[in-house]
Amino acid sequence: MHASFFWVIPEQTMSLKAGFLFVTLLIGSYAFPAQEQDMSIFFDHTDAQARIVGGTIAGSVPYMVVLSSGVLVRSLLCGGSVITDRHVLTAAHCIEAVFSGGSLINSLRGTVGTNRWNTGGTLYSFARNVSHPHYVRSTIKNDIGILVTSTNVAFSNAVKPAVLNYDFVGAGIPTSVTGWGRTVAGGAISQNLLQLSAVVIDGNRCVSEVRDLAVQLNVRNVPEVEPHLEICTFHSTGHGTCNGDSGSPLMRSDREQQIGVVSWGLPCARGAPDMFVRISAFADWIQQSIR
Known part of the structure; x- marks a missing residue:
C-alpha cells in the first residue's frame, strides 16, 4: 500500500507521466490511483500483486487520512496521519506531486473518519504545506512534510490525532502500517483500508539486504x-x-504511537524491507512546524 515514492524511475517515464499530470488532477479516476502517486521509487516497479500485500482489513484507525485530488472525480494520491487539529503528516514526495505554481492544487483534499477512501468521512481542504527544506527527490531523503488544513479538524470517536513517538526505535519492535493501494499492478486500488504487521529490522542488515536484492531484482539507481x-x-x-x-503512518503497535511515514522501497512484497521516514530524526522540525 503505497501512494507514490517507492522506486526509481527512468527519465523517459518521468517525462511521460508529467505530461499526463494536469489531466489526471483535473478529471481524477474512480477506480485507479492518481498518476502522480506512481512517481516514486517505491511504486514504479510494481509486480502483479502490488498492494499492501498480505495484509488484512483494518479496524478503527482514527488518525488515518486519505489524500486525494481531482475536480470531477476523486483520485487516490497518498495516505497521511492527523497529528493536530490543523496538521496532517505525510511524505514530502506526496506533497511535491500536488504542488504547482508555488502552491498546492485547489482540488487536494484530506478525508478523515472513514476506512473507504472514496466513501464517507469528512473532507478538508489545505491552506498550505510545510515540506522539509532539505528533502532530496533524487535520493528520497528527508521525505517528510506537513499539510495545514484550512479549518480545524473536528475530533470524535472516529477522528483522533496520532500520538508521535520521538524515541529512536531499534530492531525487534513490532509495527503496523495501514493504507489503500493497487490490488493488481496497473489495476484497481483497494476500496477498504488494509493493515499489515511487521517488525523493525537492524539498520545494517537493511542496508545490505536492499543493496543485494536490488541487484537480484535488477532495480537500478536505488538510494542508499x-x-x-x-x-x-x-x-x-x-x-x-x-x-x-506513501505518506501513511507506521505505528509502534505495542504502544499505538507513530514512529514512521511510508517513503520508499523495492518492488512490492518480493522479499525486500520497506523504508519509512524515521520520526525521531525529525522531532525538532516537526515540533517547530506545528506550533
Whole structure:
C-alpha cells in the first residue's frame, strides 16, 4: 500500500507521466490511483500483486487520512496521519506531486473518519504545506512534510490525532502500517483500508539486504538506506507496502504511537524491507512546524 515514492524511475517515464499530470488532477479516476502517486521509487516497479500485500482489513484507525485530488472525480494520491487539529503528516514526495505554481492544487483534499477512501468521512481542504527544506527527490531523503488544513479538524470517536513517538526505535519492535493501494499492478486500488504487521529490522542488515536484492531484482539507481533517517521493517516475502501507501503512518503497535511515514522501497512484497521516514530524526522540525 503505497501512494507514490517507492522506486526509481527512468527519465523517459518521468517525462511521460508529467505530461499526463494536469489531466489526471483535473478529471481524477474512480477506480485507479492518481498518476502522480506512481512517481516514486517505491511504486514504479510494481509486480502483479502490488498492494499492501498480505495484509488484512483494518479496524478503527482514527488518525488515518486519505489524500486525494481531482475536480470531477476523486483520485487516490497518498495516505497521511492527523497529528493536530490543523496538521496532517505525510511524505514530502506526496506533497511535491500536488504542488504547482508555488502552491498546492485547489482540488487536494484530506478525508478523515472513514476506512473507504472514496466513501464517507469528512473532507478538508489545505491552506498550505510545510515540506522539509532539505528533502532530496533524487535520493528520497528527508521525505517528510506537513499539510495545514484550512479549518480545524473536528475530533470524535472516529477522528483522533496520532500520538508521535520521538524515541529512536531499534530492531525487534513490532509495527503496523495501514493504507489503500493497487490490488493488481496497473489495476484497481483497494476500496477498504488494509493493515499489515511487521517488525523493525537492524539498520545494517537493511542496508545490505536492499543493496543485494536490488541487484537480484535488477532495480537500478536505488538510494542508499540511511538508518539514522529511515526505519526498515520486514514481514516475509509476499507481505509489504506498495502503490498508494506513501505518506501513511507506521505505528509502534505495542504502544499505538507513530514512529514512521511510508517513503520508499523495492518492488512490492518480493522479499525486500520497506523504508519509512524515521520520526525521531525529525522531532525538532516537526515540533517547530506545528506550533
